[in-house]
Amino acid sequence: MMLKYELKKIFTKRINQVILAAALLVGILLSCFAVGSVFYVDENGDSPKGLNTWRLLAEDKNQWKGELTGEKIAEALRIDRALSAQYPDGVPDDVYGSEMQAYSDIRDFVINVLTPDSSWDASVLDQLTDEQAEDIYDIYRENLSKMAEEYGTTPEEKDLLNRIYEKIEIPLVYEAKDSWDTMMMYVETYAIILAVIAGFLAAGIFSGEFRPGVEDVFLAAKYGRSRAVKNKIIAGVLMTTVVYWSGMLILSLISFAIMGTSGFSTPVQIWETYSIYIMTYGEYYLLSLLCGYIASLFCASLTMLVTVKMHTAGVAVCIPFFLLCMMPFVGRALPSFSAFFNLMPDMLINIIECIKAPILYQIGSVVFRQIPLIMVIYAAAAVALLPIVYRSYRRRGLRKR
Amino acid sequence: MELQFKNVSKDYGNIHAVDDVNYTMENGVYGLLGVNGAGKTTLMRMLCTAVTPTEGKILWSGKDIFRMGAAYRGILGYLPQNYGFYPDLTVYDYMMYIASIKGLRPPVAKKRTLRLLEQVGLTEKRKSKMRTLSGGMLRRVGIAQAMLNNPRILVLDEPTAGLDPSERIRFRNLISELSEDRLVLLSAHIVSDVEYIANEIILMKEGRFFRTGTADQIISSMDLDVWECTVPKEKMNSYLKKYLTGNVRTVPGGVELRVLSETPPTDDAVRTGATLEDAFLLYFGEKAGDRNDAEI
Numbered sequence: 001m002m003l004k005y006e007l008k009k010i011f012t013k014r015i016n017q018v019i020l021a022a023a024l025l026v027g028i029l030l031s032c033f034a035v036g037s038v039f040y041v042d043e044n045g046d047s048p049k050g051l052n053t054w055r056l057l058a059e060d061k062n063q064w065k066g067e068l069t070g071e072k073i074a075e076a077l078r079i080d081r082a083l084s085a086q087y088p089d090g091v092p093d094d095v096y097g098s099e100m101q102a103y104s105d106i107r108d109f110v111i112n113v114l115t116p117d118s119s120w121d122a123s124v125l126d127q128l129t130d131e132q133a134e135d136i137y138d139i140y141r142e143n144l145s146k147m148a149e150e151y152g153t154t155p156e157e158k159d160l161l162n163r164i165y166e167k168i169e170i171p172l173v174y175e176a177k178d179s180w181d182t183m184m185m186y187v188e189t190y191a192i193i194l195a196v197i198a199g200f201l202a203a204g205i206f207s208g209e210f211r212p213g214v215e216d217v218f219l220a221a222k223y224g225r226s227r228a229v230k231n232k233i234i235a236g237v238l239m240t241t242v243v244y245w246s247g248m249l250i251l252s253l254i255s256f257a258i259m260g261t262s263g264f265s266t267p268v269q270i271w272e273t274y275s276i277y278i279m280t281y282g283e284y285y286l287l288s289l290l291c292g293y294i295a296s297l298f299c300a301s302l303t304m305l306v307t308v309k310m311h312t313a314g315v316a317v318c319i320p321f322f323l324l325c326m327m328p329f330v331g332r333a334l335p336s337f338s339a340f341f342n343l344m345p346d347m348l349i350n351i352i353e354c355i356k357a358p359i360l361y362q363i364g365s366v367v368f369r370q371i372p373l374i375m376v377i378y379a380a381a382a383v384a385l386l387p388i389v390y391r392s393y394r395r396r397g398l399r400k401r
Numbered sequence: 402m403e404l405q406f407k408n409v410s411k412d413y414g415n416i417h418a419v420d421d422v423n424y425t426m427e428n429g430v431y432g433l434l435g436v437n438g439a440g441k442t443t444l445m446r447m448l449c450t451a452v453t454p455t456e457g458k459i460l461w462s463g464k465d466i467f468r469m470g471a472a473y474r475g476i477l478g479y480l481p482q483n484y485g486f487y488p489d490l491t492v493y494d495y496m497m498y499i500a501s502i503k504g505l506r507p508p509v510a511k512k513r514t515l516r517l518l519e520q521v522g523l524t525e526k527r528k529s530k531m532r533t534l535s536g537g538m539l540r541r542v543g544i545a546q547a548m549l550n551n552p553r554i555l556v557l558d559e560p561t562a563g564l565d566p567s568e569r570i571r572f573r574n575l576i577s578e579l580s581e582d583r584l585v586l587l588s589a590h591i592v593s594d595v596e597y598i599a600n601e602i603i604l605m606k607e608g609r610f611f612r613t614g615t616a617d618q619i620i621s622s623m624d625l626d627v628w629e630c631t632v633p634k635e636k637m638n639s640y641l642k643k644y645l646t647g648n649v650r651t652v653p654g655g656v657e658l659r660v661l662s663e664t665p666p667t668d669d670a671v672r673t674g675a676t677l678e679d680a681f682l683l684y685f686g687e688k689a690g691d692r693n694d695a696e697i
Contacts, residue, residue, distance in 0.1 A: 001507050005490075005498035012489040214485030217546065220449040220556075221502040222475040228502040 002228060006235035009208065016201055020243065023197050027190060027247050031254035034186045038178075038259075041101055045093030051258050054179055058262040061176035063102045068174045068270075073110060074133035076103040077125065105270060106174065110136055112273035116143040117150065137170045140273070144168070147274050151358040160367045161358065167278045168269055177263025177270065180281035183255055184288060184352050187248065191292030191349045192324050194247045195299045198240040199320030202300035205236050206393065207313035215396070225394040232393075233304065233386050240300040244293050252289075268355065276358045276369055288351045291375060295324065295348040298378045301385035308392045324349060347374050402462050403427045404448075404554065404584060409457035410608075411443050418443040419454070420608035430580045432599025433588040434677075436685050440608040441588040442482050445558045448586065449479045461554070475504060478552030482559045482588075484543040488532035492523060492542055495531055496549065503550040510549070517545040521575065537568035541575075548579060555579070557587040561594045573598050596677040604684055612684060620675045625661040627679050630670035632656060640666060647682050 010016060040057040041047055048056075064076065083091055083100060091100055100107075107125070113136055114124040132139065144165040152158030209215045218224045264282035268275055279287065299320035306316035323345050331341030342359050351371065359370040404426045411419040419440045433441050446452045447459060450467060459466045466473045487495055493514060500510030518524050521541035526534065534542065540560060547555060560576065561569045569591070576587065576598050589595045595602060596616050604612040604619065612619055625645070632640055633655045640646065640658055644666055647659035659673075660666045661683055 001497070001510070002501040005494060005501055008494060009487055009490060009498070012494075014489060208487060211485045212483035213481040214487070216446060216449060216451045216481040217479060217485070217499065218502065219451050220474055220477055220479040221499065222471050222504040222550065223502050224474065225450075226471060227504075 002223070002231040003235055003238070006205070006231050007239065010201055010205060010235060010239050013204065013208075016204065019197055019200065023193060023243070023247055024250065026193055027250045028254065030186045030190050031251050034182055034251075034255045035258045037182055041093055041097035043094060043098035045095075045097055054259040057101075057178055058176040058260050060102050061105060061178070062262060064106060065175045066173065068106065068109070068172045070134040070136055070171070073106055073136050074130055076106040077110060077128065077133045078130065079103065080107055080125065105176070109172075109270050109273065112271070113140045113143065116147055116274055140170070144274065147358065151360070153360075154362055154367075156362060156365050156367045157360050160360065160369075161276060164276050164278060169267070172267050172270055173265065174270060175263045175266045177266040177281045179256060179259035179261065180263050180266075180285050181271065182259070183252070183285060186255070187251065187285065187288050187292070188349050188352060190247060190251050191244075191288070191295060194244050195292065195296040195324055195349065196320045198243055198296040199299035199303040200317045201239055201243065202236040203303040203307045203313035203316040205232050205239075206304055206307045206389075207316075210311050219396065229390055229393050233389055236300050236304050237297065237386075240296050241293075244296045248289055248292070272355050274358070275355045277355045277371065284351075284355070287371070291348040291351050291371070294375055294379050294382065295345055297382040298345055298348075298385075299323070301382045301389065304389045305385050305392070308389055308396075342370055343374055343377065345374070345378055347371075348378060402553065402584075405458075405460040405463075407458045407460060409444075409447065409454045409459060411440075411447060411452065412455045417608045419447070421457070422608075422610055424603070424610055424613070426584055426586065426601075428582060428584050429600045430576075430585040430587065430598055432595030432602045433586060433605055434590075434592060434595055434602060434681060435588075435605035437590070439605045441605055442558055443608075444605070445479075445556050445586065445588065446481075448554075448556055449477060449481075450474060471504075475550065476553040478547035478550060478555045480540075480543045480547045480557045480560055482562065484539060486531045486539065486542070488530065490531055491528050492518065492531060492534070493527040495542065496527075496546060499546045500549050505550060513549050513551075514545075517548055520578075521545045522571075536563050537565065537572075540564060540568075540572060544572075544575065544579070553583050555583055555585045557585065559588055559590065561589055561591055569594060592676075592678045592681045602677070604681075606685065612680075616677045619680050620677060623661075623675055623680055623683055625663055625683060627673050627675045628660045628662055628666055628670040629673050630658055630660060630665070630667040632658060632667060645682055645686065647679060 035051070035054070036049065038049065038053045038057060039047070040053045042056070064072065079099060080103065083095060087095065110128070110133070111120065111122055111124060114128070115121050145162070148158050148161035148165060152161045209218050218228065221228060265280045267280055268277065268284050302319055303313070303316040306319060307313045310316065327341070327344050327346040328350070331338070331344065334341065347354055347370065354371050361368045361370070361373055406422045406424045409419060409422040410417065422444065433444070435441050443452070447454050450473065453467060461469065461473055487498070490498065496514040496518065497510055500514060505513060515524070518527050521544060523538060523541055523545070526538060531539070531542070544557070544560060547557070557576065561572050564572060573594050576585070580598070587595070587598065600615065602614065602616055602619055603610050612622060614622070631652060631654060637649070637656050637658070640660070645661040647661070650657045660670070661679060
């Protein structure tokens, strides 16, 4: 009963209702933006924007669905080379829509394989022979080993990178993954918004008691220094969970219902070719959601603690905004401290960047990858802060001065 | 069952809010009187375990209330001076929430909530948001929440503050009704309220209990007589400066003063019976709120 009314207190507050309504609206808007961000060219060279465009795009690309063998890659590149020769001044839109668009991801994959540590350069395809194209996975493996050598600064790191890269299942299995790829940006944007909101709402759980006369009634109640405080904390965690996952569910359901879910099982290595995170686009999306949830929980715990310690929510509500929105700018301004800033909580809602770079941390002989490390750090911190919140609040007024 | 204050002091830096209080209370209504800053609220907050004493102990049936923790708070009801609430909850939800943190099981909580809302005349307002209630209604919700757990100790800090006269009367009748078989400690700055409700009165000054007893005992402890006299308007200020003066009333031919003095202030002054307000004026001197009110 206590928890029920604690949650009711949060969700009946007018300011909270306004914020949650705004969050819902933003979720729907982001879904609309995601759906509207399709780039599809049909066989006439037109770029339609209807609701079924995503499915048409996936249908077109899925002509190449399945195991991406060397032969298949070579075939795609042969077509590409022929088209490039036929249209030296650029492929017309109708030709792009009828032929090139379908294999464009495969073409991009090959360019990525051939430019492991340099910027995107499509001209590398010009030097690639048919035989080399068929053996593209040999080049890929060779480059993976080179990457392990280059980015592993200690034997342990090299060993870990080699072991990770060995897990890449070759040949890769391809399916059009545009919907997942597009959604990543929107899900991370929305995660920031929801984490900041979770922090704001969580701060109000305790600050609501700091008004004159309210706290005295609370602390004078039988469970005012025990169960009632626990229930406030549980309400904070529950509220964060409900707000975050409801928001994400709305965003995901609207978006994927229109965009389709093709590419759930496509490995991220199709685009992030040298990523040290071996997973599919579906797993990548879920990982991003989970990291956003950890960020929200951490923000909620931290704002509850700061509110309890400072007896006001004023500073506390600014903390999530600073950590998630300002910290990236601070990190960019201080590149020498990148190892430190790469462990900041904003990284939890920047998984797109995290999977690109092979960032490793070594403690003793144990090597950690960036994403699991920050997940563990902030999940543990979110949980560890809760008993401190409990102890700090239940002791209020009991110190002899 | 008794509540004992043993050498209880509370300091905030160099300020002695409560200074070495020793007192024992049993069932009955105790009225705490004192000017602002006398330490009444601090004492009550200590009694409600919101703050700890700097020194000394508060014992309930011989046990330290701070060690008793939840067991003690389970028998406590408290209405703070600046009674706060959750503005967006309905009256019923607010009561149910407080009932939950007081450890009442849901069926009991529901029954008690409905009964108390009826008792304080707010049944029809149970679905209204707390923020829509008037000051008087809020105080009534305040006392209803304090009574939810049927407390053995009921602490009411300025329960009649800010109420209009009819609400005050209604409220003090309600307190009288609820005070049966329990220990009630209430503070008020309106002397007549305390005089009406309390069996035992405690005068508190500068953190200390310096007079305790029934209203009659306190009145009889006064070493000045009370006089009523009429003086010309132009001489009023000199009388106010010279004597402790209570009520000032304009009458035909001057102003009627109620004066505390060993000797008659004027030749035609009439000795009259002392009240608790006079005692308050005597012991708290110029700081007495009622005197200022009277002057205004």
